Each structure stands twice: as structure tokens, then as C-alpha cells.
Amino acid sequence: MADAPFMLEVAGLNAWYAESHILHGVDFHVREGECVTLLGRNGVGRTTTLKAILGLTGRRTGSVKVRGHETIGLPPHRIARLGVGYCPEERGIYATLTAQENLTLLPKVGPGGFSAAEVFALFPNLRERGASLGGRLSGGEQQMLALGRILMTGAPLLLLDEITEGLAPVIVEALGQAIVALKARGFTMVLVEQNFHFARHLADRHYVIDHGQVVAEIARDEIAGREAEVNRLLGL
Amino acid sequence: MFDIPLPAVLAQVTIGLINGCFYAMLSMGLAIIFGLLNIINFTHGAQFMMAAFITWIGLNQLGPWLGFPELQLGFWASLVVAPLIVAAVGMGLERLLLRRLAHLDHLYGLLLTFGVALVTEGAFRHGFGVSGQGYDPPEMLQGPIDIGFMMLPRYRLFVVVASLAICLATIWLFERTRLGAYLRAGTENPRLLQAFGINVPVMITLAYGFGVGLAGLAGVLAAPIMQITPLMGGNLLNIIFAVVVIGGLGSISGAMVTGLGLGLIEGITKVVYPEASTVVVFVIMALALLLRPAGLFGRET
Ligand SMILES: Nc1ncnc2c1ncn2[C@@H]1O[C@H](COP(=O)(O)OP(=O)(O)OP(=O)(O)O)[C@@H](O)[C@H]1O
Ligand SMILES: [Mg+2]
Numbered sequence: 001m002a003d004a005p006f007m008l009e010v011a012g013l014n015a016w017y018a019e020s021h022i023l024h025g026v027d028f029h030v031r032e033g034e035c036v037t038l039l040g041r042n043g044v045g046r047t048t049t050l051k052a053i054l055g056l057t058g059r060r061t062g063s064v065k066v067r068g069h070e071t072i073g074l075p076p077h078r079i080a081r082l083g084v085g086y087c088p089e090e091r092g093i094y095a096t097l098t099a100q101e102n103l104t105l106l107p108k109v110g111p112g113g114f115s116a117a118e119v120f121a122l123f124p125n126l127r128e129r130g131a132s133l134g135g136r137l138s139g140g141e142q143q144m145l146a147l148g149r150i151l152m153t154g155a156p157l158l159l160l161d162e163i164t165e166g167l168a169p170v171i172v173e174a175l176g177q178a179i180v181a182l183k184a185r186g187f188t189m190v191l192v193e194q195n196f197h198f199a200r201h202l203a204d205r206h207y208v209i210d211h212g213q214v215v216a217e218i219a220r221d222e223i224a225g226r227e228a229e230v231n232r233l234l235g236l
Numbered sequence: 237m238f239d240i241p242l243p244a245v246l247a248q249v250t251i252g253l254i255n256g257c258f259y260a261m262l263s264m265g266l267a268i269i270f271g272l273l274n275i276i277n278f279t280h281g282a283q284f285m286m287a288a289f290i291t292w293i294g295l296n297q298l299g300p301w302l303g304f305p306e307l308q309l310g311f312w313a314s315l316v317v318a319p320l321i322v323a324a325v326g327m328g329l330e331r332l333l334l335r336r337l338a339h340l341d342h343l344y345g346l347l348l349t350f351g352v353a354l355v356t357e358g359a360f361r362h363g364f365g366v367s368g369q370g371y372d373p374p375e376m377l378q379g380p381i382d383i384g385f386m387m388l389p390r391y392r393l394f395v396v397v398a399s400l401a402i403c404l405a406t407i408w409l410f411e412r413t414r415l416g417a418y419l420r421a422g423t424e425n426p427r428l429l430q431a432f433g434i435n436v437p438v439m440i441t442l443a444y445g446f447g448v449g450l451a452g453l454a455g456v457l458a459a460p461i462m463q464i465t466p467l468m469g470g471n472l473l474n475i476i477f478a479v480v481v482i483g484g485l486g487s488i489s490g491a492m493v494t495g496l497g498l499g500l501i502e503g504i505t506k507v508v509y510p511e512a513s514t515v516v517v518f519v520i521m522a523l524a525l526l527l528r529p530a531g532l533f534g535r536e537t
Contacts, residue, residue, distance in 0.1 A: 077430045092428045096420055109433050
């Protein structure tokens with residue numbers, strides 16, 4: 001995997017919301033098939049990093065390459081079409097669409113997407129909920145749906161923002177197993193996580209963000225040796 | 237009120253139903269546009285009027301203008317061409333002007349569309365005067381038809397059937413198709429939809445064109461039964477806005493039901509208490525504002 005081609009290369013990424021300058025030169029990369037996390041304390045700019053990759057912030061500068069294509073000048077819909085699936089922090093389930101409509105809404109952006117049956121195999125809880133409106137689903141169901149719908153698009157790169165936030169331990173467990181299964185299937189993933197305990201066994205590498213910059217890169221097998229540093233950076 | 241002869245009642249109810257059909261088509265267009273563009277389209281009445289004029293011009297003026305006096309664009313051709321022209325002009329308006337206001341308060345879109353409506357009506361007044369033009373229904377729809385319990389002008393029956401079909405087709409498109417799911421999702425969270433790969437700016441332009449096209453269809457259907465004047469749309473729009481306030485802008489099927497219902501109520505009022513027929517809609521609007529400010533079908537937020 002160490003020499004697999006780059007799926008995502010972010011270099012010198014700056015981003016603004018109107019006048020507030022949030023990202024100050026973020027640098028990181030993800031190779032095909034890798035799972036990396038963006039860790040950090042609240043409000044350091046992890047969500048903003050994912051949004052900036054998709055062109056959802058205000059102005060952004062620097063370089064974001066998806067599978068080798070420079071996207072800094074592209075609108076969000078063109079970036080998504082390069083094969084990016086996005087699961088936003090607030091989950092973004094459409095409340096007025098049924099679960100089934102939410103699941104099948106997104107356009108295909110790559111080959112080999114999941115079928116609905118495969119999504120249900122991964123998340124059996126969704127199977128019986130197809131006719132319910134998105135707004136009526138529980139938090140856990142919404143999270144599974146938000147993940148399931150991007151699996152159906154065939155996007156090889158998944159940007160997942162705090163998928164465990166506020167969910168019961170059994171659901172967190174199920175999501176962890178899903179991540180493992182997706183990794184085995186070859187998906188490339190960027191996980192924004194608060195829950196370091198959840199993330200540390202899933203990811204190949206971790207990036208720690210502080211004040212809109214990457215301040216540390218830690219490979220999985222280095223964690224034990226750098227425990228003190230990690231705890232300090234994450235304020236644990 | 238019980239000595240009113242049945243035929244008179246039925247006649248008013250039919251007129252109410254026909255008006256209701258126009259209310260329904262126009263308020264559905266407004267609801268679609270409001271959902272995706274977040275503006276109240278004050279140009280809607282002018283766009284309705286333009287389509288009626290295009291229909292009239294196609295039959296009476298186009299040939300002479302082009303130097304071929306025998307060239308005519310008949311009703312059926314206009315039914316296709318006029319809404320397309322009005323939609324195309326509308327999409328130009330959206331691309332050139334409305335889009336630039338998208339990030340500002342609702343009020344700016346309202347002012348712009350209101351201004352465009354005034355300019356459009358002024359231009360038609362300048363070109364065609366204020367005296368109304370008449371338009372005959374196409375030959376196959378002339379004359380009365382016996383619908384069992386009463387005689388009805390064929391064309392009026394056609395208007396009812398055609399408008400209901402248009403409304404139901406629109407609802408089907410919105411509620412049952414993939415495109416409709418995109419439009420509903422775009423109403424709820426357009427930014428995220430774009431991050432999933434949908435070209436939302438283009439979708440918004442097309443949605444505006446569609447909403448305006450519905451007004452255009454209504455305008456063509458209206459040409460043979462209303463006086464074609466530059467002010468025909470503006471006058472109708474007053475009532476449409478009341479319909480929209482009563483029904484709420486949140487639901488297109490709600491717009492249809494409210495439009496038809498108010499047309500009927502207006503018609504019935506004309507029989508039982510004619511003095512109130514022009515204000516009944518506004519009385520209901522006031523009541524609705526008091527009791528359910530988000531509208532009968534609106535979402536309280
Ligand atoms: N839409 C916005 N407009 C202006 N400022 C924003 C906006 N969204 C976030 N911010 C600010 O940007 C900074 C980074 O926010 P971001 O959401 O990226 O944090 P985060 O690392 O994801 O943390 P968390 O999710 O725990 O809040 C914060 O200071 C936040 O207040
Ligand atoms: Mg966040």
C-alpha cells in the first residue's frame with residue numbers, strides 16, 4: 001500500500017468562510033485503499049477540511065488533487081464526479097424524501113457501486129425502513145443511510161465526518177465493522193473522528209489538525225510509542 | 237338562497253372550477269420556484285400574460301409582420317410554442333439577473349421580479365394598448381356539449397380536463413420520478429446535493445423555466461376565455477398570492493388543492509351572496525393568516 005498511487009493529495013490548502021480564514025495550509029495525502037483519520041480538538045478545522053476538498057467552503061486556495069486531477073478550480077458537482085462520496089457531520093438525510101429515495105438519490109460517480117441489497121446486508125436495520133421519511137429515522141438509521149447512499153454511487157474515495165457522534169455503543173460497533181468491511185473491499189477512506197478509541201484500530205495513519213494545519217502524522221504502529229504526544233495534541 | 241335555480245348554481249360552479257384550474261396551475265408554478273430559488277416570482281402574472289399574447293399574435297399578427305399574411309400559428313401550435321418561449325425568456329432572466337441575487341435576502345428577488353413585471357406590462361401596453369383582444373377557441377372545441385346534467389361550452393370542458401391533467405402530471409413528476417426527487421432534495425439542501433454530483437445551478441434554471449412554463453401553459457389556455465390585455469396577469473396574480481398565502485408555499489399538491497378549492501368557493505359565493513364574491517378569497521386569507529400562518533399545507537418552522 002505504501003507505493004499505491006495517490007487517491008487524494010492536499011497541499012497548502014487554505015479556506016475561508018466569508019471573511020474568516022479557517023484553514024492555513026493543510027497538507028496530507030491518502031493512497032488508494034488506505035484509511036486515514038483527521039483527528040483534533042473541537043473547532044480546529046477538520047470538518048472544514050472535508051468541505052474545502054469538495055469546494056463547499058467560501059474561497060479556497062492551494063491544491064487538491066483527486067486521483068491526480070487538480071480540483072481547486074472546479075465546482076462541487078464536478079469534484080464529486082471524480083469519485084468522491086461525502087458523509088457530512090450532520091448526516092444530511094433529506095427529511096422530506098423517503099429512506100428508499102435517499103438511498104437511491106445520488107448519481108453514479110464510479111463503477112462497481114453497491115446494490116441496495118448489499119447496503120441492506122451491511123446495515124440490516126435499514127431493510128424495513130424504506131418507506132419511512134428520512135426525517136422520521138433514528139440517528140443511527142440516518143447515519144447508516146448516509147453511509148449506504150454513498151456506497152451506491154461507486155465512489156472509491158469516502159470522506160466520512162464523525163460517523164460515530166452521538167450514537168449508542170452497539171451502533172458504533174456496527175459502524176466499525178462496516179468500515180473494516182469497506183476497507184477490505186478496497187475503498188479509500190478519510191475519517192474525521194473525535195473518538196480516538198474508535199479510530200485507532202481502523203486507520204492506517206492519523207493526521208492531527210490544530211488551528212487549521214496538520215501538526216502531526218502518526219502511523220498505526222507508532223501510536224503506542226507516541227501516546228503522550230497524541231494525548232496532548234488531542235487534549236485527552 | 238334556496239330559490240336559486242339549479243342551472244345558475246351549476247353555471248357558477250363551473251366558472252369557479254375553471255378559475256380554480258388557473259389558480260392551481262399558477263400557484264403550483266410559484267411554489268416550485270419558491271422551493272428552489274427562494275423567491276416569490278412577481279413576474280408570474282406577466283409571464284402568463286405574455287403567453288396569452290404570443291397565442292394571439294401567432295394567429296393574427298405573425299404572418300403580416302413577417303410578410304406572409306396567410307401564415308398563422310394556430311391554438312395547438314401555440315400550446316406548445318408559447319410556453320416554451322416564455323420559459324426560455326424566463327431562464328434567461330434567471331441566468332442573467334435572478335442568479336446574482338440568490339445569496340441576498342428574499343426581498344431583492346421580489347423587487348427585481350416585480351420590476352420586470354412592470355416593465356413587461358408597460359411594454360405590452362405600449363405595443364398593444366389596454367383594450368382587450370379576443371381569441372376564438374379552435375374549431376373542434378367550439379360550440380356546447382351536453383355533459384348529462386347541463387350544457388357546457390366544449391372549450392371550457394377542455395380547459396378543465398387539460399389543466400387537471402397538467403397539474404396531476406406535475407405532481408407525478410415531483411413525487412414519483414427521480415428528477416422530482418432531485419428537485420425536492422434541492423429544495424431542502426441544494427449545497428449538499430451539489431456535493432453529491434448534481435449540477436444544481438442548471439437544475440435551478442430549469443426549475444424556474446418549468447414554473448414559468450406552467451404559467452405560460454395557463455396563459456395559452458386562458459386566451460380564448462379571458463380578455464387578452466397587458467393587465468390580465470397582474471389582476472389574476474392578486475388572487476394567486478392570496479391562494480399561496482392560504483395554502484402555503486411548501487407543497488405543490490397543496491397549491492393545486494387550494495387553487496381549485498378557492499375557485500369553487502368563489503363560484504359558490506357568487507350564487508349565494510354575490511356581493512362577497514370578489515372579497516371571499518381575501519377573507520379566507522385573513523382567517524388563514526390568523527389561524528395557520530404557515531398555510532394549510534405549509535410546514536411550521
Ligand atoms: N459556516 C461557518 N461560518 C463561519 N465559521 C465557521 C463555519 N463553520 C465553522 N466555522 C468555524 O470554523 C472553525 C473550524 O470549524 P470546523 O467545523 O471545521 O471544526 P471541526 O474541527 O470539525 O470541529 P467540530 O466538528 O468538533 O466542531 C471553527 O472555529 C468554527 O467556528
Ligand atoms: Mg466537525
